Amino acid sequence: xxxxxxxxxxxxxxxxxxxxxxxxxxxxxxxxxxxxxxxxxxxxxxxxxxxxxxxxxxxxxxxxxxxxxxxxxxxxxxxxxxxxxxxxxxxxxxxxxxxxxxxx
Amino acid sequence: xxxxxxxxxxxxxxxxxxxxxxxxxxxxxxxxxxxxxxxxxxxxxxxxxxxxxxxxxxxxxxxxxxxxxxxxxxxxxxxxxxxxxxxxxxxxxxxxxxxxxxxxxxxxxxxxxxxxxxxxxxxxxxxxxxxxxxxxxxxxxxxxxxxxxxxxxxxxxxxxxxxxxxxxxxxxxxxxxxxxxxxxxxxxxxxxxxxxxxxxxxxxxxxxxxxxxxxxxxxxxxxxxxxxxxxxxxxxxxxxxxxxxxxxxxxxxxxxxxxxxxxxxxxxxxxxxxxxxxxxxxxxxxxxxxxxxxxxxxxxxxxxxxxxxxxxxxxxxxxxxxxxxxxxxxxxxxxxxxxxxxxxxxxxxxxxxxxxxxxxxxxxxxxxxxxxxxxxxxxxxxxxxx
Numbered sequence: 001x002x003x004x005x006x007x008x009x010x011x012x013x014x015x016x017x018x019x020x021x022x023x024x025x026x027x028x029x030x031x032x033x034x035x036x037x038x039x040x041x042x043x044x045x046x047x048x049x050x051x052x053x054x055x056x057x058x059x060x061x062x063x064x065x066x067x068x069x070x071x072x073x074x075x076x077x078x079x080x081x082x083x084x085x086x087x088x089x090x091x092x093x094x095x096x097x098x099x100x101x102x103x104x
Numbered sequence: 105x106x107x108x109x110x111x112x113x114x115x116x117x118x119x120x121x122x123x124x125x126x127x128x129x130x131x132x133x134x135x136x137x138x139x140x141x142x143x144x145x146x147x148x149x150x151x152x153x154x155x156x157x158x159x160x161x162x163x164x165x166x167x168x169x170x171x172x173x174x175x176x177x178x179x180x181x182x183x184x185x186x187x188x189x190x191x192x193x194x195x196x197x198x199x200x201x202x203x204x205x206x207x208x209x210x211x212x213x214x215x216x217x218x219x220x221x222x223x224x225x226x227x228x229x230x231x232x233x234x235x236x237x238x239x240x241x242x243x244x245x246x247x248x249x250x251x252x253x254x255x256x257x258x259x260x261x262x263x264x265x266x267x268x269x270x271x272x273x274x275x276x277x278x279x280x281x282x283x284x285x286x287x288x289x290x291x292x293x294x295x296x297x298x299x300x301x302x303x304x305x306x307x308x309x310x311x312x313x314x315x316x317x318x319x320x321x322x323x324x325x326x327x328x329x330x331x332x333x334x335x336x337x338x339x340x341x342x343x344x345x346x347x348x349x350x351x352x353x354x355x356x357x358x359x360x361x362x363x364x365x366x367x368x369x370x371x372x373x374x375x376x377x378x379x380x381x382x383x384x385x386x387x388x389x390x391x392x393x394x395x396x397x398x399x400x401x402x403x404x405x406x407x408x409x410x411x412x413x414x415x416x417x418x419x420x421x422x423x424x425x426x427x428x429x430x431x432x433x434x435x436x437x438x439x440x441x442x443x444x445x446x447x448x449x450x451x452x453x454x455x456x457x458x459x460x461x462x463x464x465x466x467x468x469x470x471x472x473x474x475x476x477x478x479x480x481x482x483x484x485x486x487x488x489x490x
Contacts (some may be wrong), residue, residue, distance in 0.1 A: 002446070003446070006264065008264075012467075016174070016260050016264070016343065017343075018444060042227060045257050045343065046343075046427075047260040047261060047342050047343035047407075047425075048260070048261070048343040049343060049345065050351055063352070064263070064352045064353075065289070066294075066295070066298075066348070066352055067294075067348065068294065068345065068346050068347040068348040068349035068352065069345060069348060069349070081345070082340075082343070082345050083331070083340055084344055086345045086346065087331075087346070088330065088331050088345075088346035088347055088348060089292075089346075089348065090293045090294050090320060090325045090330070090346075090347055090348055091293055091320055091324060091330025091331070091334065091347055092324065092329055092330070093324035093325065093326055093327045093328050093329065093330070094328050094329040095321065095326065096327065099457075
């Protein structure tokens with residue numbers, strides 16, 4: 001099965017690109033043994049993530065079926081999901097001192 | 105299943121047979137380095153510690169040096185001391201001697217400076233190497249292997265191919281009666297609940313959670329977001345967004361075996377099977393900690409291409425990133441990028457790493473050994489330099 005991106009667990013809201021993906025390209029995203037067609041809205045580098053559904057501000061980001069962080073802004077389906085729109089919930093010494101630049 | 109190793113007098117098995125030249129303190133590094141360069145088949149260990157530190161850290165440095173000197177990959181050990189450091193030369197020498205191996209010492213301030221110490225050290229080391237060279241490899245069961253698990257310069261391929269493949273390798277070793285050590289506690293943050301489920305009993309699970317809390321509190325104490333430090337700038341370029349995401353990929357290299365025990369940094373496990381050891385993720389400190397804990401082989405997965413090895417423990421580099429495999433041939437040992445491309449299953453890749461590991465343990469050199477890329481090592485300390 002040829003896939004261009006992988007959704008590791010069914011409940012995940014992000015996928016990982018297995019090659020560079022061009023804007024508006026129709027790709028196949030693997031979920032388990034299944035490959036689903038999906039259109040990516042912007043350029044996604046190999047190894048980077050994109051949202052597979054609309055994600056609201058403050059919503060948890062799920063990969064491996066686990067929480068890997070929280071959306072710091074709305075992430076529309078098919079767009080790049082990375083440090084510009086996801087924050088970590090752990091090791092946040094900045095939140096305790098009020099030094100956070102992007103905390104919500 | 106067997107490999108060909110060096111059976112030591114205390115029963116442990118080496119996969120290598122070096123004479124170790126170990127520095128007691130940062131100020132003895134120059135002498136250690138020069139002796140080691142002048143005598144073939146020696147392996148040096150230098151570091152930045154050993155003086156002007158709190159007693160907690162001095163104890164840590166002494167114990168780490170004892171662990172390193174006792175590692176079965178060393179046939180004998182030459183300890184080089186300046187003379188005025190806080191570490192305890194006699195204690196370290198005595199403890200390493202208990203393994204049955206020959207231990208020699210040089211004190212630079214007593215011998216009369218670097219030049220005389222180097223001359224004396226070179227002559228001693230030459231004799232030690234000749235004696236060590238009489239040792240022969242003999243068939244040994246794989247249960248004698250103590251495998252260190254490490255990932256570095258990770259990207260999103262790490263959690264998808266090399267780490268889960270290495271997890272299968274580790275499970276195979278544990279099933280065969282061997283030992284696997286998982287460190288890098290920083291990279292448990294966000295995934296500790298899953299590791300705790302692998303603990304052999306609830307108490308070990310609580311110890312894992314407590315260890316992660318201690319590490320996270322230490323990171324938070326500087327008042328900054330851990331991101332940038334963890335994940336690293338390179339991890340972020342590779343697509344990893346948060347420490348939670350990195351951790352969830354990192355713990356896959358521990359496989360599914362039950363976690364038998366939790367140890368402090370550099371402590372030799374008293375049980376077989378999969379164990380956890382406190383350590384940060386950075387190469388110099390964790391590779392040293394694994395060697396001090398008695399690892400006779402280390403498997404190191406990488407996404408973007410981390411080059412570091414260790415001077416007397418073979419470090420096998422495994423990548424799932426095809427670009428890294430093609431570009432960094434002088435650093436990579438095993439390619440599992442076929443897993444990323446759907447052309448090899450994870451169990452197949454895990455078994456292949458296991459076979460490669462036995463070949464390396466029987467004597468085939470790793471890229472890190474061939475290139476000599478293992479000089480920048482250090483000991484993980486906790487307190488301030490004072």
